Amino acid sequence: MTAVESDQGTTSAAVLKVRDPATGHLLDTLPVDGPEAVHATLARAREAFPGWSDTPVEERARTLFDIAAAVRANAAEIARIVSREGGQIIAEAEVEVETAALTFEFYAGVARHYGGPAIPSTSATTENIVRKDPIGVVAAIVPWNYPLTLWAWKAAPAIAGGSVVVSKPSPETPLSILRVQELMTSSGLPDGVHQVVVGGAETGHALISDPLVDGIAFTGSVAAGKEILRTAAENLTTICTLELSGHDPFIVADDVDVPLAAELVAFNSFLHTGQICVATERVYVAEAIFGEFVENIVKQARVIRLGDPLDYGTDMGPVMNDRQMAHLEAYVAKAVALGATVHTGGKKSPEHGELFFEPTVITGLTHTQITDMGEIFGPIVPIVPVSSFDEAIRLANDSLMGLGSCVVTGNLERAMQASRQLRSGSVWINSGTNDAFGGPFGGFRQSGQGRELGIEGYEAFLQSKHVTIAHKLEPSPYWFGRRHD
Numbered sequence: 064m065t066a067v068e069s070d071q072g073t074t075s076a077a078v079l080k081v082r083d084p085a086t087g088h089l090l091d092t093l094p095v096d097g098p099e100a101v102h103a104t105l106a107r108a109r110e111a112f113p114g115w116s117d118t119p120v121e122e123r124a125r126t127l128f129d130i131a132a133a134v135r136a137n138a139a140e141i142a143r144i145v146s147r148e149g150g151q152i153i154a155e156a157e158v159e160v161e162t163a164a165l166t167f168e169f170y171a172g173v174a175r176h177y178g179g180p181a182i183p184s185t186s187a188t189t190e191n192i193v194r195k196d197p198i199g200v201v202a203a204i205v206p207w208n209y210p211l212t213l214w215a216w217k218a219a220p221a222i223a224g225g226s227v228v229v230s231k232p233s234p235e236t237p238l239s240i241l242r243v244q245e246l247m248t249s250s251g252l253p254d255g256v257h258q259v260v261v262g263g264a265e266t267g268h269a270l271i272s273d274p275l276v277d278g279i280a281f282t283g284s285v286a287a288g289k290e291i292l293r294t295a296a297e298n299l300t301t302i303c304t305l306e307l308s309g310h311d312p313f314i315v316a317d318d319v320d321v322p323l324a325a326e327l328v329a330f331n332s333f334l335h336t337g338q339i340c341v342a343t344e345r346v347y348v349a350e351a352i353f354g355e356f357v358e359n360i361v362k363q364a365r366v367i368r369l370g371d372p373l374d375y376g377t378d379m380g381p382v383m384n385d386r387q388m389a390h391l392e393a394y395v396a397k398a399v400a401l402g403a404t405v406h407t408g409g410k411k412s413p414e415h416g417e418l419f420f421e422p423t424v425i426t427g428l429t430h431t432q433i434t435d436m437g438e439i440f441g442p443i444v445p446i447v448p449v450s451s452f453d454e455a456i457r458l459a460n461d462s463l464m465g466l467g468s469c470v471v472t473g474n475l476e477r478a479m480q481a482s483r484q485l486r487s488g489s490v491w492i493n494s495g496t497n498d499a500f501g502g503p504f505g506g507f508r509q510s511g512q513g514r515e516l517g518i519e520g521y522e523a524f525l526q527s528k529h530v531t532i533a534h535k536l537e538p539s540p541y542w543f544g545r546r547h548d
Contacts, residue, residue: 111255199277309466465507
């Protein structure tokens with residue numbers, strides 16, 4: 064089931080066929096934006112930028128609040144689009160729509176209260192201030208797993224701060240962003256302030272390589288992130304945010320309620336079919352409770368209900384596409400070849416559909432084997448016993464990734480140790496992964512650069528300008544001809 068297909072013609076004749084991963088049904092066919100169309104879109108954005116950046120902040124904020132209200136007013140429709148194009152269960156899709164609305168409201172508020180500081184003046188007759196100016200034209204490239212949330216994290220702060228945005232959704236999930244684009248227009252957002260281009264890799268390359276782009280915000284794979292950095296270097300385009308892959312650990316100490324901890328780890332591993340950058344992909348469990356923990360997480364995996372994402376009784380939908388399915392099947396086959404035990408799952412669930420994969424629990428792999436096999440991005444969780452809490456932290460940090468880490472422990476000292484020593488952009492203790500709008504989100508090492516959310520997520524789309532204002536024009540003794548008076 065491919066999302067991008069060609070009419071056997073030129074690039075301009077290519078079309079995007081968007082399919083429901085749960086059923087394979089065709090949802091829509093869209094024309095692909097080639098390089099010429101992308102450049103024309105960016106030219107419109109460049110033309111719109113001066114007017115929007117000069118718009119008073121109160122007016123910009125009101126427009127963002129209006130967009131949030133329009134999204135809420137159409138939430139049921141948008142959630143169904145998210146669920147059908149991306150395979151999210153409807154309950155999660157509804158949360159995603161609300162999260163997008165809240166993101167626009169949050170940054171509307173930030174924009175009204177955040178500005179550059181006054182700094183110590185160089186003399187009694189001058190004033191020095193630091194302006195926070197919008198970066199300009201932003202290219203926002205969004206993945207398929209959370210098409211609205213991860214788009215809003217980029218578009219809302221950029222627009223709130225006075226920048227203009229051209230968004231490229233994943234070719235597999237463009238429909239929800241296109242629907243919200245219509246709502247943004249009807250909410251009074253001026254022409255050109257936010258636009259959408261549709262397509263795959265060629266469209267994305269045309270977007271980020273165009274010299275009209277001032278900043279890039281991207282969420283996706285490490286390989287794609289490295290390519291974006293190389294392309295951006297040609298024009299010295301600013302990287303606003305670069306949120307890349309995770310290979311996130313979960314540490315389970317020996318002082319926890321084991322059934323409850325297993326329930327949390329299962330939720331963190333299998334939510335949205337494990338297709339989350341901060342999903343649990345490595346679990347380190349104290350040896351003393353290892354057997355009991357495995358028994359309990361297997362029970363949790365087996366009660367997860369697969370099925371129609373639009374059914375409120377469904378817990379887990381399909382994986383996104385054939386590539387994901389092939390990757391998961393290859394992962395399990397390799398794990399078994401290495402001597403792993405598959406306690407539950409490990410295969411397709413064809414009675415639900417071609418892209419449904421059973422929740423899978425694996426033991427018997429070493430830490431090194433797990434890290435060498437790389438990111439899973441699916442409903443598979445490998446579990447490793449550890450002899451101490453210190454060993455768990457050491458193994459958790461032994462990765463090129465550093466997006467998020469989770470810990471469950473009843474010991475405050477261990478909790479604080481983990482918060483200090485874990486090398487990741489987020490650490491969740493006695494909690495699954497969740498986001499707070501006021502807190503920054505991003506990764507260490509190859510998990511990315513910059514931060515989304517929080518004040519940091521707003522500053523990512525601003526640039527500092529130092530302004531010196533003399534009270535009046537007066538001669539200086541340092542000017543030529545005055546030095547020797």
